[in-house]
Amino acid sequence: MQVILKELTKSFEVILLKNLIENGKKEVFEKIHKNLINQSSKEEFGDYQCNICLVLSKIYKRNPREIAITFVQILKENKKISNLCEDLEIAGPGFINIKLKNNILIEEIKSNLQCPRAGVPLSNKISKSNSKKKVIVDFSSPNIAKEMHVGHLRSTIIGDTISKIFELRGHSVLRLNHIGDWGTQFGMLITQLKDLYSRDLKEIENIKISDLVEFYKASKKRFDNEKEFQKRSREEVVKLQKGDTQSIEAWKLLCNQSRKEFDEIYKTLNITIKERGESFYNPYLKSIIQDLKCKKILIEDQGAKCVFLDGMTNKEGNPLPLIIQKKDGGFNYATTDLAALRYRFNKEPNGDNANRIIYVTDHGQANHFIGVFQVAKKANWIPEDCEVNHVPFGLVQGIDGKKLKTREGDTIRLKDLLSESVKRAKEDLLKRLENESRFESDEFILNTSRVIGIGAVKYADLSQNRITNYQFSFEKMLSLNGNTAPYLLYTLVRISGINRKNNMTEEDINSKSIEYSHDLEWKLIRKLLKFDEVIISIEKDLMPNRLCNYLFELCQTFNRFYDQVPILKEQKEKKISRLSLCALTEKTLKLSLELLGIESLERM
RNA sequence: GGGGCUGUAGCUCAGUAGGAUAGAGCAACGGUUUCCUAAACCGUAGGUCGUGGGUUCGACUCCCUCCAGUCCCGCCA
Numbered sequence: 025m026q027v028i029l030k031e032l033t034k035s036f037e038v039i040l041l042k043n044l045i046e047n048g049k050k051e052v053f054e055k056i057h058k059n060l061i062n063q064s065s066k067e068e069f070g071d072y073q074c075n076i077c078l079v080l081s082k083i084y085k086r087n088p089r090e091i092a093i094t095f096v097q098i099l100k101e102n103k104k105i106s107n108l109c110e111d112l113e114i115a116g117p118g119f120i121n122i123k124l125k126n127n128i129l130i131e132e133i134k135s136n137l138q139c140p141r142a143g144v145p146l147s148n149k150i151s152k153s154n155s156k157k158k159v160i161v162d163f164s165s166p167n168i169a170k171e172m173h174v175g176h177l178r179s180t181i182i183g184d185t186i187s188k189i190f191e192l193r194g195h196s197v198l199r200l201n202h203i204g205d206w207g208t209q210f211g212m213l214i215t216q217l218k219d220l221y222s223r224d225l226k227e228i229e230n231i232k233i234s235d236l237v238e239f240y241k242a243s244k245k246r247f248d249n250e251k252e253f254q255k256r257s258r259e260e261v262v263k264l265q266k267g268d269t270q271s272i273e274a275w276k277l278l279c280n281q282s283r284k285e286f287d288e289i290y291k292t293l294n295i296t297i298k299e300r301g302e303s304f305y306n307p308y309l310k311s312i313i314q315d316l317k318c319k320k321i322l323i324e325d326q327g328a329k330c331v332f333l334d335g336m337t338n339k340e341g342n343p344l345p346l347i348i349q350k351k352d353g354g355f356n357y358a359t360t361d362l363a364a365l366r367y368r369f370n371k372e373p374n375g376d377n378a379n380r381i382i383y384v385t386d387h388g389q390a391n392h393f394i395g396v397f398q399v400a401k402k403a404n405w406i407p408e409d410c411e412v413n414h415v416p417f418g419l420v421q422g423i424d425g426k427k428l429k430t431r432e433g434d435t436i437r438l439k440d441l442l443s444e445s446v447k448r449a450k451e452d453l454l455k456r457l458e459n460e461s462r463f464e465s466d467e468f469i470l471n472t473s474r475v476i477g478i479g480a481v482k483y484a485d486l487s488q489n490r491i492t493n494y495q496f497s498f499e500k501m502l503s504l505n506g507n508t509a510p511y512l513l514y515t516l517v518r519i520s521g522i523n524r525k526n527n528m529t530e531e532d533i534n535s536k537s538i539e540y541s542h543d544l545e546w547k548l549i550r551k552l553l554k555f556d557e558v559i560i561s562i563e564k565d566l567m568p569n570r571l572c573n574y575l576f577e578l579c580q581t582f583n584r585f586y587d588q589v590p591i592l593k594e595q596k597e598k599k600i601s602r603l604s605l606c607a608l609t610e611k612t613l614k615l616s617l618e619l620l621g622i623e624s625l626e627r628m
Numbered sequence: 629g630g631g632g633c634u635g636u637a638g639c640u641c642a643g644u645a646g647g648a649u650a651g652a653g654c655a656a657c658g659g660u661u662u663c664c665u666a667a668a669c670c671g672u673a674g675g676u677c678g679u680g681g682g683u684u685c686g687a688c689u690c691c692c693u694c695c696a697g698u699c700c701c702g703c704c705a
Contacts, residue, residue, distance in 0.1 A: 059645050066648075075647060078685065088685075116648045117685075167705075204705065302705090328703055337630045338701060344630075350703045357705050390632045391700045418633080419699085456667075489642075492634065493698080500640075504667035506653040507641085514667055522664045561644055573642060576652080580669095587660095587669045606664095627665080 025132060025553045026145060026560060028108060028124070029072065033061050035104045040076060043095065049083055056083075061122070063557070069115065070123035071550065077118040088118030096120060129546075130538055132553050133608060142612045144556045146194035147563075158377055160198045160368050161187045163384035164297055167204035168282040169213055169240040172289055172438040174420040174428055174496065175386055181482050181621060182417060182490055183384040184295050185568045188619045193563055198298065198376060202364065203286075205279055205301030208354075211261035214274045215253060216243035236281055289438055292478065294621060305363040309355045312363050313348060321402050327351030331399045336391075346395040361396045365412065366405045380411045382566065387416040387491070415566050418493035420485075428496050446477030448498050453628075472628050476502070476510055479622040483509035486620055487572035507576040512613065513625050515579040518586055519610045520626040525592060526603065538601045544585040548605055551581045555612050568620070575616050582609050 037057055044050050056079050061072045077095055081088035092114045099105050099112055099120075110123040136143035148156055163183020166172045183199070190197045216239065221231050233239050246253045264271040283299070290297065313329060316322040321331050323345075330345030338344050346358050368376045383393060393414040400406050422428045430436055450473035457464060464472075484501035487508075488494040504510050540546060558574045561567075591602045614624050 062645080062647085069648080073647085078647080081685070119648070165705095207705070209704085326702070330702075335631080336701080339629055341629060345702060347703050352703080354703085356703070360705095386699095387633065388699055389705085392705090394632075395701095416633080452667090460665090487641095492641085495640065497640085500654080503654080508653090510667070514665080517665065518668085519664090525664055557644095565644070567644090569642080570644080573652090576642095580652090583668060584670090586664075587666095590663065592664055628667080 025071075025124075025143075026556045028128065028132070029061065029557070031104065032072070032108055032122070035102055036060050036074060036076075036099070039095075039098055039102060043080075043098065047084060052083055056080075063554075064121065067547070067550070069119075070113070070121040072122040072124075074120040074122065075118075077120065081118065089114065092118040092120060126540070129549055129553065130540070133549060133604065134538070136552070136555075137604060137608050137611070141192060142555055142608070142615050143553070144192060144559050148194065156195055157379040158196045158198065159187075159190045160200055160376060160378045160381045161190070161384065162200045162202050162364075162381065163187075164295070165202040165204065165385070166282075166286055168279055168301075169209070169236050170204075171237045171435060172286065173435045174438065174441065177438055177441075177481070178417045178420065178485055178490070179384045179386070180290075180293065180295055181485055182415065182568060183382075184293075184297075184621050185486060185571075185619055186382060186384065186415070186562075186566055188621070189559060189562055189568075189571075192559065192615075192619065198378070199296065201297045201299045201301075203299055203301035206303040206306065206360075207357075208261050210264055210275055210278070211257035211259075212243045212247040212253070213240065213278055214260045214264065214271055215257045216246065217274050217278070231277060233281055236278075236285065289442075292439075292442055293482070294623075302357075302360045302364075305360050305367060308363040308367055309359050312359055312366070315366075316348065316399075316403060319403055321399070322348065331402070333395050333398055336395070344395075346399055348399075358392070358396060358399075361392075362400060362403075362405070365396065365400050366403075369405060369407055369410060379409070380413070382413045382415055384415045384417070387418055390414065390416050413566060415490070417490040420496050421493050423495055423497055425495070442478060442481060445481050445498060445502070446474050448502055449473040449477035449480065452476075452502060468627075472625060475623045475625055476513065476628065479509040479513065479617075482621055483512070483572065486568045487576075489569050490567065507572065509622060510628075512575055512579055512617065513622075513628055515582055516610065516613050516617075516624055517626065517628050518583075519606050519613075522591060522603070522606055523610075528599070528603070537597050538604060539597065540601055542585075542589050544581075544589055545602070545605065548581050548585045548609070551578050552605070552608050552612060555616075571616055571619065575613065578609065578612065 037060060040057060040060065041050070041053050044053050056076065060076055061074050064070050064073050077088045077092040080086075080091050080095075084091060096112045096114060105112075108124060108128055110125050113121040113123075115121050132143070161183050163186075164176060164180040166176050187197045187199050217231070247257055260271065264275060279301075313322065316329075316331065322329050323332060324330075325345060328345070328347050328351045329349040330347050332343040332345050336344040347356060348359050348362070349355060365381065367374070368378045368381055371377050385393075397406075397412055397414075400412070406412060420428045428436055450469065453469060453473050453476070456462075457469075480498075480501040484496070485494070500506070501508055502510060504514065540549065554574065555578075558570055562570055585605070589602065591599060591606065594602065617624055
């Protein structure tokens with residue numbers, strides 16, 4: 025209903041301006057016309073509300089209800105408004121409650137049924153300033169030779185959902201996996217590789233490391249304890265950076281091995297993402313230094329080249345530096361991040377020509393990004409009308425409120441976590457089948473538990489306000505009650521059940537005679553029509569949990585409707601009308617689950 | 629010392645851009661099935677929105693103080 029809201033707002037604005045001019049207060053219009061019409065704070069008040077009379081009360085120094093009476097009178101004379109609205113009611117101290125006409129709502133339902141995006145308008149349909157953009161979403165970003173854990177899970181699925189929402193709105197999206205594929209740790213890894221296999225790495229293509237994580241741990245241990253190993257590792261880093269053929273071969277081996285393991289996870293989670301690791305930006309690092317030098321913001325301090333940040337100090341109270349080049353001449357992650365940011369905003373062919381860059385990383389990096397963005401701004405690397413956002417998220421905790429770990433205190437492997445969820449979903453399913461004396465094929469059982477298991481993990485994460493830490497609980501996320509994936513999937517299954525037992529043909533359903541009378545029908549209609557507003561708010565604030573909240577409410581509303589309003593038993597007209605609501609609920613749910621990266625089910 | 633974030637029902641959490649009586653789920657108690665998957669639905673109970681100020685016609689929401697928790701802070705990412 026975003027389009028209707030816009031239209032209504034426009035008409036209200038015109039009248040407000042006219043009213044202000046008549047009262048000689050034209051100048052305050054700019055200040056007060058924002059959010060002229062809001063969502064109704066409560067359903068029973070109507071669809072929208074306008075609180076402007078309370079604001080005008082102060083400006084005109086008159087009673088707000090009095091103002092409301094005259095204001096409403098003028099509004100009612102407007103044809104556009106009277107076409108859209110049932111009635112304008114003054115309530116409380118001077119709120120104007122707006123209720124849309126039934127036929128308008130029904131038209132919206134019909135049009136959303138036809139719309140492939142269930143009523144979500146493309147961005148260029150709403151306003152010109154918000155037209156098609158190139159958006160880069162930087163997410164997932166695991167490190168070579170390290171295990172993916174729950175932290176990567178959050179980044180991955182939040183990033184995936186945000187990307188999908190932008191795509192739905194018609195933007196061009198580049199999903200980038202900023203893999204940690206460069207840095208000092210490769211010195212020790214390559215040295216370990218040489219020690220364990222052949223020193224000359226002659227038959228490098230035949231080397232297979234069975235457990236890369238164990239390999240990493242072992243080499244880290246040697247690096248920390250053996251001086252000789254440390255020395256060789258440092259030398260190895262230099263060789264690698266110089267582009268020594270053998271070192272590069274070894275580096276590639278490690279990356280390929282890691283990539284295979286990442287891809288397995290991405291396949292399980294059904295994630296598409298373009299790999300572009302840190303090493304990609306190596307050729308651009310030197311010019312970062314030069315550029316900052318030219319702009320006179322680079323300062324040498326204790327041998328390191330830094331940019332000092334505004335508004336931040338260190339423990340001694342001195343300005344905090346962002347180190348761009350270490351005293352040994354090496355670069356670090358701030359340098360890479362700056363090079364990446366500049367490249368992404370640059371025009372093609374030496375850039376991505378992005379309008380907006382979104383970084384989905386854990387909250388621990390918030391300060392780092394504040395620094396990086398500040399330096400980028402100082403260096404003029406963020407073009408006008410372009411935007412950078414850090415999308416931080418909190419920790420995943422165990423039920424004990426501490427960082428999620430195995431009983432032995434190790435990080436939990438993402439692989440294990442996902443298969444555990446599927447296993448539990450399968451156990452639940454089997455129990456249910458037994459209780460209900462149902463028989464299902466192995467294929468059904470396998471697929472259903474996979475969809476529920478993976479979906480539950482994703483949904484639990486996405487439904488949480490990302491900023492706060494959250495407690496990971498298989499029991500809760502797989503529960504059939506509450507704001508969970510199984511609850512939403514069950515709602516979908518109910519609709520599929522209706523579809524299966526419905527004997528009407530397509531042609532019958534396309535009939536025009538749609539009408540509603542039941543209170544629960546109207547509640548469902550109004551809930552359905554809020555979908556686009558939710559999507560647009562997420563595009564702005566990057567909070568996917570709002571979609572989950574909405575879906576939960578939608579399903580609750582639908583289930584109340586389903587419980588009390590018969591569908592298939594009804595006469596033709598009523599039946600068609602109600603089937604239409606089922607169809608739009610189904611469409612909205614399926615599309616939303618797709619946005620959340622969760623597969624749908626017809627039976628469960 | 630500086631900076632980020634958090635503090636809402638017994639527990640886990642929602643709460644756009646300030647609006648009318650602060651919402652869910654779980655747990656507790658009670659009710660609903662000739663009907664489309666009861667994996668559902670309905671009801672009862674539960675709150676000084678961390679504290680104290682300020683701005684406002686109006687504050688969980690904005691500003692400041694303080695308290696508590698957590699993360700980051702010179703050559704790791």
